[in-house]
Amino acid sequence: MDPTVDPAVKSFVPVAPESHFPLQNLPYGMFSPTPRDEPRAGTRIGDFVLDLAVIQNAGLLDAAGLPEGIFSHYVLNPFMELDPVQRRAVRLLIHGLLRAEEPTLRDDTALRGRALLPADSVTMQFPVGIPDYTDFYASREHATNVGIMFRGKDNALMPNWLHLPVGYHGRASSVILSGQDVTRPSGQTLPPEQETPVFGPCKLMDFELEMGFLIGTPNRLGEPVSADNAEDNIFGLVLVNDWSARDIQKWEYQPLGPFTAKNFATSISPWIVTLEALAPFRCASPEQDPAPLPYLQESNRGTFDINLDVHIQAEDDDEALRVSESNFKYLYWTMAQQLAHHTVSGCNLSTGDLLASGTISGPEKTNYGSMLEISWRGTEPVTLPGGGERKFLHDGDTVTMSAWCQGDGYRIGFGEVTGKILPAIGTQRAGNR
């Protein structure tokens, strides 16, 4: 067993059972201790952030042979592209430093004061330089639901869907950090029963509950990655809200796929959870019938049991409504298959590339991962605690997603990805700026 995931080992930093960040997690992120400080890398333990730049400068990571200042760049990329063996050595050293019986950090008051900072006192920063963003459509339930709504029950899945992980090249420049507001996009739509389009604010604003993985080790142009080796190229996972403008999407998407309906914002959670931390939560993934072509077959097919939920809170409401509870394990196409398919053409992936899953819906209505499905295209609205009805998102609504693996008395979590909808440009109310 990897000692860093042993649930019996405790930290001297107190961690509540429902915390997403026990000693067994140790995710990576970027933060600034105060808004005027340069960003540096950190990990999270309970309600504290451990400053990895301070720890490295104190010589406590020397055994891993890291390049100097690797945690003091503006992004995690220089660390992410290291050999996975070296990264695992770093994880083991950090784990050792935080163990309950290890005095080095625990008993050095001055060092502890500089290295361990209350999480609510720091400013989280965007963790990674993302050269390219790809978005898949890997949930069978989601693809089926959308297919039924737009093409009818008999043609719900397109003929290619069960043979390859459908995806498209997204937009990296508008991937934003959790907490940043999202302005409602404007664009072209074709109103019902009309023949010519109109321009205006999106009327069917939606979220998409997704998870994404970030590339650590890149592959060379012309060298595909096999499904069996794909996880060696993955640095870790984040929670993703891929905001979507459904009315704009419907008019523009044929024949080349979504464009402006998807390129205005994609929010990610600030902490990147590694595959090492997720390892105890490996589980079976859905049986595939028909069997995929050999390049998509996996000798150890599997995925991770990661609980997901989504809450919506209206601007004037005191509480949020949980509108979805899903699970990463429902995805029909695994991360390894997505990566193998992406590179089978010889396409090279770079360190920091984001590959998102597509909306993660499950078999039950409570598992649907978008308002499009939850309200069944607007025919079944939900009622918020304050009485407001929602078919799609209103201005002022805050969408918060959460993800965690449930262990025996502990959790390995991703924290949250949250964002609030602002009125479209040109439609802001007086006093709203």
Ligand code: CA
């Ligand atoms: Ca998406």
